[in-house]
Amino acid sequence: MDIREIARRAKVSTATVSRAINHVPTVDPQLAKRVWKVVDELGYYPNTQARALVSGRSRIFGLIVSEITNPFFPEIVQTFENLAVENNYEILLTSTVHDPKRMESSVRRMIERRVDGVAILTFGMEDTLLDHLRFRKVPLVFVDVGPNAPGIVNIRINYLNGIRQAVQHLAALRHTRIAFISGPSNLKSAIARRAAFKTSMTEIGLPADLIIEGNHQMDGGMKALLEFNGLSNPPTAVLCSNDMTAIGVMREAYDQDIKIPNDLSVIGFDDIRLAEFTIPPLTTVQMSQMELAKIAFQALLNEVQRESPSLERSEHELTTTLVLRRSTGLAPPGRHTAKPRKGTAGSRIP
Amino acid sequence: MDIREIARRAKVSTATVSRAINHVPTVDPQLAKRVWKVVDELGYYPNTQARALVSGRSRIFGLIVSEITNPFFPEIVQTFENLAVENNYEILLTSTVHDPKRMESSVRRMIERRVDGVAILTFGMEDTLLDHLRFRKVPLVFVDVGPNAPGIVNIRINYLNGIRQAVQHLAALRHTRIAFISGPSNLKSAIARRAAFKTSMTEIGLPADLIIEGNHQMDGGMKALLEFNGLSNPPTAVLCSNDMTAIGVMREAYDQDIKIPNDLSVIGFDDIRLAEFTIPPLTTVQMSQMELAKIAFQALLNEVQRESPSLERSEHELTTTLVLRRSTGLAPPGRHTAKPRKGTAGSRIP
């Protein structure tokens, strides 16, 4: 059942059918109605491949994430998909699992399917792959790691804002030994978070010397806490590069019978949905996944709809902010920390 | 840059280029090499739409899940994708969010993109939508809810096995008042789980009267626990229709200062990755997401590769099994429960 079948039955040409279906205004309403009637009767669906072939636009956006399995991403994928269906787009999702091979195959698949644009939500990309895409003039959206080139839009994350809030919150609770569990050091976003931690600490005259590299997964958090506790003077608060890590440290704390927040304060990063449901509920730095997805999609759409390639590189910013829950409290007394003057150690924050 | 460009530069016909690229054995190795050289030099990628148009096969599988945001699914999506790239397939992911409208648009999108098959991992599907797909002879894979028709493969989940183990585990720990928090009652898989709970209880002579309908989300679990505790004689153990629900009840228990497992035992269902990292680690019924994804994908592939439509409807079974962690313990003494004879109430299971 193709467009010709419809044309035959509606006694018009295929051109008219095409026009009717695409709501071209010049077609006679009478005819259009006749066409739609047949279309509905037969349950005709246009063949997207043929459409794409001739129009040159596939109406597919690529979405490259580093790990769909990390709860940070499904939320993004969901809103991205919502926006896609609203705009009659399809999304081609690939998850690189931090594997350069996979990254390459992702890009290849995107190009083969002739995507109209790609949002890259992962740690950068090898230049040679990038060139493949740029060569084909595929609009690209990066978060943070995009190169400084025309036609590439970058979404800058303001990590410092939220992380500074977190550090100052901890300092206000009399913590002085504040540790940081970073993400893998080949991940640019992880590096940026760590840097934000360092400057936040330095700003208020605290040493940023308690840093261990995790892996943005739960076991990384568990191992890191173990290591911190082996120290002669362990931290009383730990800030994590993402929420998964924080969940790991809370889990290890439970095993070690360290009470949170009484004995240890922990703060996460991302504010995944689950953070509200951990035990105790996790204080964390929010980086809105919905917002991020919306900005990325809209940027892609803009890029596609403008016919002339954009000259000015557009920049968007997404800020981060601390959300208080119940995993942080006053620093416990003793252990080289400044003595609290009033209030119960470990009491819940108001 | 199209196939003709390659043909011209390699001084062969487009037919030969096509054959070379597709590794048709009859092409002279000499020529093939010449073609590949040009292909690599120019970075040529065949146009998938054109390919699909003429060959009639899109090399796309549809994957319909109910909620990508539920941690049960990303795992599935990931292995599905892995298998897809291995087999040179693409996947078209849609998340219905339990909305019939979305379901319809999902199906429409699948058909428009001419998918070679669809795996439906969600609560059934309206018959009329189903007919659209069947009419077009799209191979379909369902889990549990598929109609009994030729050409449709069903993956049956053996819920009873795991749930019976869970119930008997609880009974062995002297629990007699065992509650169940079900999923939404319009969800067939939720109904099946509840039924399995009932028969498991009846089998061992326990009443299955403590059942509340949740929503397979965390807040549903929280509300349900609250409701149970309003009872004059609350349950000492609760079995949940999925892990999210269990996480909700553990969270609410934390708020109410009910200790798990000392005061209350809880068991989940699914064994999502996170279950290992809850506090305490969650005893749950495992339903392997990887296994499920593998079976589904393989079934689709089989269906596509056989040219004759399958006459026998194929059935696959996936079983479930209890995995013990630390959210269950001996029933607390008193409160109308059978008195434990030895061992400390609430002691951890070995």
Place this chain on the structure above:
DNA sequence: GGGTGAAGAGAAAACGTTTTCCACCCCGGT
């Protein structure tokens, strides 16, 4: 040495649309 067959490569048709170009009709203006 001529006929037969196989192997390899090219020409061209086909896939299902969109879009360009052209023909037609009808209207109003001169």
Place this chain on the structure above:
DNA sequence: ACCGGGGTGGAAAACGTTTTCTCTTCACCC
């Protein structure tokens, strides 16, 4: 009455492949 022009719809080209069909070449056998 004739011409110009705007609006409408059809014929056909185009998109980039795969695949069928045909042609050439060459080896082999009688």
